[in-house]
Amino acid sequence: MFFKLIKYYFQKQRINLQIHYSLLTAGGFIIGMIREDISPFEIDYLKFILSIITILIAFYSSLTFNDVYDFEADLKTGKITPLTENIIDRKNYITYGLFLMSISLILSLFFGFYSFLILLFLHILQFLYSVPPFRFKRFFPLSVILLAIAALLSCLFGFSVIEKEKFLINFPLKLYLIFLLAFPFAMNFRDVLDLNGDKIQGIKTLAVIVGEKKAPLFAGMSLFITYILVAIILSKPIFFILSIIAGILSMVFSLRKNYDETPLFIVYFSYLIIFIGIIYLNSAYLF
Helix, strand or coil: CHHHHHHHHHCHHHHHHHHHHHHHHHHHHHHHHHHCCCCHHHCCHHHHHHHHHHHHHHHHHHHHHHHHHCHHHHHHHCCCCCCCCCCCCHHHHHHHHHHHHHHHHHHHHHHCHHHHHHHHHHHHHHHHHHCCCCCHHHCCCHHHHHHHHHHHHHHHHHHHHHCCCCHHHHCCHHHHHHHHHHHHHHHHHHHCCCHHHHHHHCCCCHHHHHCCCCHHHHHHHHHHHHHHHHHHHHCCHHHHHHHHHHHHHHHHHHCCCCCCCHHHHHHHHHHHHHHHHHHHHCHHHCC
């Protein structure tokens, strides 16, 4: 049964999210290296790889609970999950999710108590987002703010592997601003494909509010705003150039006839990798 569950992690939408959280954690780790002036030859690669594995296990746990409480809508919209495919029953799936959560928290202790606390808070956030009676994913814009905080925590988790006690103080202020001001806009583009399921559950998203026809346009506009805000926060010409290119590409891909979020993720992943590379070469842009 375990191997049957694993295959669901390789659906296109879920692979994109795995790369998203992996890059954020890896980015936090690398920013910690830059902050502490650690060269690539001095990296503890075991910690680097294990930190990404830990965040992925935590992500798989969140997927489990999301599937459990989205079951009715997933069934009506034909979404493929372990529950809609009858691979596992609800009770055992919840147990599986709790097991993954426990494993991720145990692994986080390997990096220190503060890393454990960050991951614990990330799991609490996930429960508030997906699980009744709170289920804050129903409320816009609170839902996208929580997703942005989850992204921040993923990056902080990677950072805390290098920075220990003073990770909150030493984490760059500009990154706090990017995650809390720019990222909430970016979170909207993923709701376009879930529009019908969200309607069924009474979940308010930007896509639901503006309607099916306008949803791709607003998704593209939200991404464009995100990239421009990043450039404004960093206030460096190179980021304005990158952000304008990424924003225009996002608009173009959003407005294609058949909406597909994968090209949007590719633009985002490329931007994030280039962002990390630029900061690595010139840390004064961030610190």
